[in-house]
Amino acid sequence: MRRFHLAAALLAFVVGSPQLLALGQEKKGKAPDLVLVDENDKEMNAAMEKARKSVGDFLKAYQKPTRKQSQFAIKVGIKDGKKVEHFWVAVTKYDGKQFVGTISNEPQFVTNVKEGEVVKVDKDKIEDWMFIEERKLVGGYTVRLLRSRLTPDERKALDDSIPYKID
Numbered sequence: 001m002r003r004f005h006l007a008a009a010l011l012a013f014v015v016g017s018p019q020l021l022a023l024g025q026e027k028k029g030k031a032p033d034l035v036l037v038d039e040n041d042k043e044m045n046a047a048m049e050k051a052r053k054s055v056g057d058f059l060k061a062y063q064k065p066t067r068k069q070s071q072f073a074i075k076v077g078i079k080d081g082k083k084v085e086h087f088w089v090a091v092t093k094y095d096g097k098q099f100v101g102t103i104s105n106e107p108q109f110v111t112n113v114k115e116g117e118v119v120k121v122d123k124d125k126i127e128d129w130m131f132i133e134e135r136k137l138v139g140g141y142t143v144r145l146l147r148s149r150l151t152p153d154e155r156k157a158l159d160d161s162i163p164y165k166i167d
Helices: 042-053 055-064 141-148 154-159
Strands: 002-007 010-015 035-036 069-080 083-094 098-103 119-123 128-133 136-139
Touching: 002 042, 010 154, 035 069, 042 055, 055 069, 055 128, 069 098, 069 119, 083 119, 083 141, 128 154, 136 141
Parallel strands: none
Antiparallel strands: 002 010, 002 035, 010 083, 069 083, 069 128, 083 098, 098 119, 128 136
């Protein structure tokens, strides 16, 4: 099962065994901190594939951002033994092959990275990308999918917790 963790108001996820704990789903009307998704989930895999195929859109904006574009990030899986946790990485550099950036959320299951740690990510290893333009989410395909699966109360709680709009 994949576990999608709501960290820094962005949906990130963890792949691991079903026995790992699910955080924060006990409060009604609150966006869950962790959402379970099967690793063979066709919609999730399609969302990640869409992100990979459209990474050129991200790069174009990142390399020549307008004043209205900010918060450029990519999502990547980090493996630690049999566990894989997926993190948003705030991008600070791209050299044509690798992104460099900092881990944007606190690990819940893996221990080989820390929030704020600088990592390098090969372009073909990204699972999603996003940036904010005029207070609207651009990209964020996994975020959009997971948001669509929340209850109306959870969706409202998520929307109220972020400073941008998800169409």
